[in-house]
Every structure is written in C-alpha cells, then in structure tokens.
Amino acid sequence: KAGVTQTPRYLIKTRGQQVTLSCSPISGHRSVSWYQQTPGQGLQFLFEYFSETQRNKGNFPGRFSGRQFSNSRSEMNVSTLELGDSALYLCASSLGQIDVGELFFGEGSRLTVL
Amino acid sequence: LAKTTQPISMDSYEGQEVNITCSHNNIATNDYITWYQQFPSQGPRFIIQGYKTKVTNEVASLFIPADRKSSTLSLPRVSLSDTAVYYCLVGVYNQGGKLIFGQGTELSVKP
Numbered sequence: 001k002a003g004v005t006q007t008p009r010y011l012i013k014t015r016g017q018q019v020t021l022s023c024s025p026i027s028g029h030r031s032v033s034w035y036q037q038t039p040g041q042g043l044q045f046l047f048e049y050f051s052e053t054q055r056n057k058g059n060f061p062g063r064f065s066g067r068q069f070s071n072s073r074s075e076m077n078v079s080t081l082e083l084g085d086s087a088l089y090l091c092a093s094s095l096g097q098i099d100v101g102e103l104f105f106g107e108g109s110r111l112t113v114l
Numbered sequence: 115l116a117k118t119t120q121p122i123s124m125d126s127y128e129g130q131e132v133n134i135t136c137s138h139n140n141i142a143t144n145d146y147i148t149w150y151q152q153f154p155s156q157g158p159r160f161i162i163q164g165y166k167t168k169v170t171n172e173v174a175s176l177f178i179p180a181d182r183k184s185s186t187l188s189l190p191r192v193s194l195s196d197t198a199v200y201y202c203l204v205g206v207y208n209q210g211g212k213l214i215f216g217q218g219t220e221l222s223v224k225p
Contacts, residue, residue, distance in 0.1 A: 004157070035215075042215060042216075042217055042218065043158070043201070043215035043218075044215070045214065045215075088155070090157045090158075091157075092157070092158075102148075102160040102163070103150075103158075103160065104160070105156075105157025105158050105159065106157050107155075107156055107157055108155070108156070108157055110155070
C-alpha cells in the first residue's frame with residue numbers, strides 16, 4: 001500500500017513569506033503528526049492531529065499551525081518565515097493516536113528560507 | 115519527565131554485532147520503548163518496540179532489564195547499509211503528550 005506522501009519535497013522561500021506543506025497519510029490511518037528536524041535541534045515534535053482535532057502541540061510559536069481534513073490529509077502552515085525555520089519537516093501517520101503504535105514517516109519537505 | 119540518553123556516535127565493521135544502549139531513568143509504568151532508524155534526508159523508520167525483557171524481529175533485538183531504566187538495541191552482523199542514526203523513544207505522553215526524540219546515535223559501519 002502507498003506510504004506517507006509529503007508535498008512539496010523541496011521549496012525555497014524568503015523571510016516574511018508563508019508556506020503550506022501537505023501530508024497524505026497511509027490509507028486508513030487517522031493520526032498525523034508533524035516534526036521539524038534541524039542539525040542543531042534534532043527532531044522536534046510540532047503537533048498531532050487525530051480525527052480533525054489537534055491533540056497535542058510542541059513548543060513552537062503560534063506562527064506554526066496545522067489542520068487535518070475529514071479524509072485525514074493534513075497541512076501545516078508557517079507564517080512570517082524566519083531564517084531559523086529552514087529545516088526538514090516530517091509528517092508521520094499512525095493507525096490510532098500516537099501511543100504505543102508504529103509511526104510511518106514520509107520523506108519530508110525540505111524548506112530553505114533565504 | 116522521561117528523557118533518553120544515547121551515545122552520540124558509534125563505529126563498527128561489517129559483520130559485527132552492534133549494541134546501542136539507551137538510558138531512560140524516569141520511564142513511566144505504561145511507557146513502551148521504541149527504536150527508529152533514519153537515513154540522511156529520509157524520515158525515520160520503525161525498527162522495534164518493547165515493554166520488558168526481550169523482543170526480537172527480523173532485523174533487530176531489543177533487551178530491556180527488569181528495572182526498565184535502560185534498553186539495548188542489538189543489530190546482528192551489520193552491513194554498510196546499516197549506517198544511519200538510531201533513535202530511542204520512551205513512551206509518548208511526556209510533557210503533556212508530546213513525542214520526544216533524543217539526539218540519536220550516529221552509527222558508522224566500515225568495510
């Protein structure tokens with residue numbers, strides 16, 4: 001079956017712009033979680049959505065937001081981009097809420113902010 | 115607050131067994147221990163998960179002592195393709211439900 005699909009894979013933005021990233025989970029998976037990965041901070045949890053509701057949120061400013069649609073697809077948005085937002089943004093899906101189950105990650109969207 | 119500590123890097127040679135230990139002194143009763151593998155520019159991939167004693171699958175074994183304050187991921191007969199970063203995760207509901215990844219262990223397998 002198809003894996004987790006993230007689009008776009010690569011994108012370049014300038015400071016002050018906004019960006020929207022998309023994640024299509026594995027069919028049947030209801031949970032989507034987002035992560036930011038940078039060389040300095042490693043993998044950091046952004047938020048998790050389950051059945052269109054945000055369940056948990058990491059320690060990121062309000063410029064980072066997301067949503068989940070009825071078909072479980074999810075989008076995350078970063079407004080007023082800063083240089084430090086350059087990172088690999090990873091999405092993961094799981095069958096249920098993120099608990100003891102396996103997370104399936106996409107290949108990520110690499111964002112460069114100039 | 116559960117937190118994991120792993121060696122930052124390890125070196126090995128092809129054909130050797132590699133053991134990566136993760137410390138998690140504050141593990142909670144209901145926490146599971148999960149290991150992920152990540153190659154450059156890819157998302158992490160699930161390797162193995164366990165709660166206590168020993169778990170084995172087709173790629174690795176996970177050893178968890180009785181006190182559960184640490185765990186050891188064992189990779190038998192590594193190959194060059196096992197060169198990756200390995201993350202140990204404990205539980206999920208830490209810090210109010212945020213999934214915490216540690217720094218990971220960068221494993222380098224040499225010929």
